Amino acid sequence: MRARPTLEKVAARAGVSRATASRVVNGSTRVAPQIREAVHRAVEELGYVPNQAARSLVTQRADSIALVFPEPATRVFSDDPTFAGIIRGVSLEIEEADKQLVLMLTGPDGSYHRVERYATNGHVDGVIVASMHGSDPLPGILTRRGVPVVCGGRPSVPGDLPYVDMDNAGGAERAVRHLVEQGRRRIATIAGPQDMIAGIDRLAGYRDVLRDSERRSIVAVGDFTRESGAIAMRQLLADDPDLDAVFVANDLMALGALRTLGQAGRTVPGDVAVIGFDDIPAAAYAEPPLTTVRQPTVEMGRRLARMVLNPEDRTPVVLPTELVVRESTRRS
Template sequence: MTTVPTSGARPTLLDVARTAGVSPATASRVLNGFHQVRPETRRQVENAMAELGYARRRSTRGTEPDRTGSIAFIVCEGGARVFSDPFFARVLWGASRELAPVGMQLVLLMVHSPQDYQSAAARYLRHGNVDGALLVSMHGRYPIDLDGVSVPVMFCGCPIGSNADDLCYVDADNRGGAERAVRYLVESGRRVIATIAGPGDMAVGVDRLAGYRAALLDAGRFDSRLIVHGDFGQSSGDHAVRLLLNRRPDVDAIFCASDLMAAGALRALRRHGRRVPEDVAVVGFDDSPIARQTEPQLTTVRQPIEEMGSLMVRELLALIQAPAPHRRRAVLDTQLVIRESA
């Protein structure tokens, strides 16, 4: 079935790939003259280009724009967090497997503090070092100043701030996933349901907390004293449980905004003599490898992390080939995975 761009928009590489029934990576290989493409596949892509009236972007001089063959993967976190949290490795894996077939490389840039994020990332992008950028783990209401940045940028997650409507992103349904998890705890008979929320300056933290709040407001059980914030790491989950038990010793369920915080929570509950799930049910978020290594194994919300990385690259490659007049966005579904902890 032919996919026609809506609203008279200029067709993109992604449109060509969809019409030809191939991946954007394959369409890009055809477009860039790679020989490792089957003849019938090449014909499919060329026919789709002709059908859609697709034309490669040209510079003002009428030649192809200079390309570096590189994509930046910019993370606003220190090295300790990046290399200890499996989320980043999984996004990187998803992104790199899309870039490898088109012969492009991924350049990792870590910015160690939110205060440096805007200036360092924007300065790097303005210097023409890469053809585009993936921005991950943004903090603050204005994650980056894109004035003067001529390359396309794709965000991992919907950014916070008034300029979010002008940005392109791939996200997971964080609010819906959190709400589903907390409703499950309510329906399981849990009465005092706390949360270890993520950072309040990150959209993912805000959205998962919003889902928790919505579920408990519907059940008539919301209590702001049952909210403790962490930083998505294990130690913050451990510390948060100590605070929660001091406030409400009768807590019988904890929704954690990440699996790492849930692992820390399990460790703290065991130290305080609380059985999981008999005394306290625990639910995480991510379905990272640690969810199957904890004791007991963790009930969690699965988000398609590798798929997010892959889709970010596919959308970014489409923007590199042909800038779209509309913003490209996608929100992927999440799924509650029931295991032993709740």
């Protein structure tokens, strides 16, 4: 039981050549039924499992793909269910394709050399780089090395890198328009990091709508953490004590903002309406429940995986986002 049986053993037991056994194991149809049967039985009896290393060596495929979270994503990782959704989606799709998922969380140091090494040594058939830090060089490097790469989130440096992105700008626009329609006059925003495409696009969406509705923009910037949202909200309140709405670039920061507003004695949605982004589970449980923009994270993961598995179709995908109205913007 200790020594795992080889194809050779299986072939011997089934009374065929190794080549034929290999054909059966790999599901070739050009094998006589009774022989196929015999080989299957031998596989069963011996508990044969193909050695992946040997297989990879000759096929030059690894049957696994890497999912890389660069540093800024890793930092937020523990508290942002968005990433968990992406992982799940990727995992589901990978599983269906009977491949493996290698997860790499990049540390603060330039540890992406490790990723580069790993991805170029034939250990992986493709790489998904999630939630990029703007001009991350990794996707470019890997592409040049001949490794299929797909980006989660549109790369800020335009190129022909395939990507799957959320409709961040569209979602932001709908959110801010919702505030305008509710008659809010002074609509502020807590933007995300401006070196992340999600941060940039959501701010752009906000700006576009405000410009069209001839309101002035009131902006603070956070880093997508709850804490930074709380701090940014304080700033905003200091900048414009009369603001009556805030569009926050993600839910985590919105939760922080909600807290600051409470401490400042502002009611939500009475005094100030608040909209977040992401629709994390906590949003529905906030006090008051948070209006937010839902994004299909699991679907994003699936698409990323599908794209990296079929490198021929490299046309970018932008997934729709959806406004979810809850108490935090209800007109009293």
